[in-house]
Amino acid sequence: MSTQYIYIPYEFALLLLLLLFFVFVFVFFYSFLCWCCSFYSIGCIFMSLCLCLLLWPCPCFDNSYSLTRLFVSVTGLGQGGGKKGLAQRVLAQMYEYDDQQIKEEALQSKAATVIQQRWKEYCARREAEAAALTASERGKLVAVAAAAAAAAATVGDGAAAGGAAGEEEEEDPAVYLEEYIRLVEKRKNVIGRSLACQRQLARYFAAQRQRKGEERPQPVSPEAEQQYWIAVRQLQEERRVVQNRKEASGTLLSEVKARHQSTIEEALAQEEEFRQYIRQLAEESVFVRTHQRLTAEEIDAFLTKETEQRREVRNARIRHILLCHELKKLQKTAEQRDQQQDGMNLIDFEQLKIENTNLNEKIEERNEDLLKLRRKVTTTIHVLTHVKEKLEFMKIENAQLRRQVTMTEDELNELRDKLAQTKRRRDHFITSNIKMRESMPMVGSEKLLLDYEKRKAACNTMRQNVLDNAAKHKELLTATDRNQVVLNRLQKTLASGIPANVGNKLFNMLAS
Numbered sequence: 157m158s159t160q161y162i163y164i165p166y167e168f169a170l171l172l173l174l175l176l177f178f179v180f181v182f183v184f185f186y187s188f189l190c191w192c193c194s195f196y197s198i199g200c201i202f203m204s205l206c207l208c209l210l211l212w213p214c215p216c217f218d219n220s221y222s223l224t225r226l227f228v229s230v231t232g233l234g235q236g237g238g239k240k241g242l243a244q245r246v247l248a249q250m251y252e253y254d255d256q257q258i259k260e261e262a263l264q265s266k267a268a269t270v271i272q273q274r275w276k277e278y279c280a281r282r283e284a285e286a287a288a289l290t291a292s293e294r295g296k297l298v299a300v301a302a303a304a305a306a307a308a309a310t311v312g313d314g315a316a317a318g319g320a321a322g323e324e325e326e327e328d329p330a331v332y333l334e335e336y337i338r339l340v341e342k343r344k345n346v347i348g349r350s351l352a353c354q355r356q357l358a359r360y361f362a363a364q365r366q367r368k369g370e371e372r373p374q375p376v377s378p379e380a381e382q383q384y385w386i387a388v389r390q391l392q393e394e395r396r397v398v399q400n401r402k403e404a405s406g407t408l409l410s411e412v413k414a415r416h417q418s419t420i421e422e423a424l425a426q427e428e429e430f431r432q433y434i435r436q437l438a439e440e441s442v443f444v445r446t447h448q449r450l451t452a453e454e455i456d457a458f459l460t461k462e463t464e465q466r467r468e469v470r471n472a473r474i475r476h477i478l479l480c481h482e483l484k485k486l487q488k489t490a491e492q493r494d495q496q497q498d499g500m501n502l503i504d505f506e507q508l509k510i511e512n513t514n515l516n517e518k519i520e521e522r523n524e525d526l527l528k529l530r531r532k533v534t535t536t537i538h539v540l541t542h543v544k545e546k547l548e549f550m551k552i553e554n555a556q557l558r559r560q561v562t563m564t565e566d567e568l569n570e571l572r573d574k575l576a577q578t579k580r581r582r583d584h585f586i587t588s589n590i591k592m593r594e595s596m597p598m599v600g601s602e603k604l605l606l607d608y609e610k611r612k613a614a615c616n617t618m619r620q621n622v623l624d625n626a627a628k629h630k631e632l633l634t635a636t637d638r639n640q641v642v643l644n645r646l647q648k649t650l651a652s653g654i655p656a657n658v659g660n661k662l663f664n665m666l667a668s
Contacts (some may be wrong), residue, residue: 427466431459 411419442448612637 431463434462435459 435455438450438458441450
């Protein structure tokens, strides 16, 4: 039983598979976490959801296809193992499309080249013939054209057309010459437009080939040119036959219509009379229960519906008659074919058997070639898979190294900032030290500092002694001033004649 696959675009299938894969991974890990965290009911629900996602039928396949089968059918794991089936289908479609497109473009370019060459040859030949054409040859050509027109008229119209052809032969041959010249000019104009279109097509296909990097097609062989012109002549003959048949059918149809026109008119009149009779009956009819008459809209709707039904019946009858005629024609053709090929069937059968055997041998050879190509594709895919895995590993390692480099750069930037701050502090300290040395030269000498300390201590001691002596001097001055006052008073007392003992007492009192 062969597996049936429905073609879907490769990119869409990959996106769908990636989306479903991520959803499945997310649901699986979430259910696993719920299971680990003792949320057994939630874990069971999500695990069942995972199983449903795996077993759910995909809408683009039959009901028996689940997502797993979709994955197998898209990736080709069910055919040849791994990614072999996918590569085979993708390569087959790609090569088939490219080969077909290249063949079509090559054939189109070849046809355009052949048409241009033939048209140039035809124009050159016609110009040579026109230059070499004499008056006698033109007269012969006019006579031939008149005879051809008379023959065509005789074949198309019968005896009546024969009389018309005789009248045309009696006309002036210059009319046919003018008609021939006009048709030749018309043909030249048509072929000129055709060549212009072919040049545009050739430029377009050349641009397409240049954009795709393809080589210029080789010129067409004479056999292909001959086959092309044979096909063109056959096409012209078929068109002429079809046109003659169409004209004959139109003539026959007009005759049949003219023959049966009275019957058709009588049938239409009777149909219209029947419609009027139905309308009259409908207008006179009354409902039994309500005793109401039909409205004009209802009557018109009924008559319109009845007309449509009659038209459908008429079309169905016409279609039936046409199909019956076609069936009879096909039966007659089949009978004629059976009568003609009665003795050739066995010969054809044996020939087909031989051809079938040859084709089977070719198919086996092609199958062997396909097996070799599949082995090559499988090996290439394995190598490509290994390279991709290694590339992914190198990408991860590169990302880790990039993160380490980023962290190292951050640490280096921090250390650089600290170094800049330290340098600024060092410069500040150096500047401060220089200023201090300029303002205080003794800072760098121990002896000067010791002498300075000694002198400073001596200065402080002397300053304290000076302060103490100043205080004593001040006290002495105060005592001297006080004693001077007492002395002055005693002198005044002695001068006034106070006794000595009284003066001594006063002096002692003042002294105390």
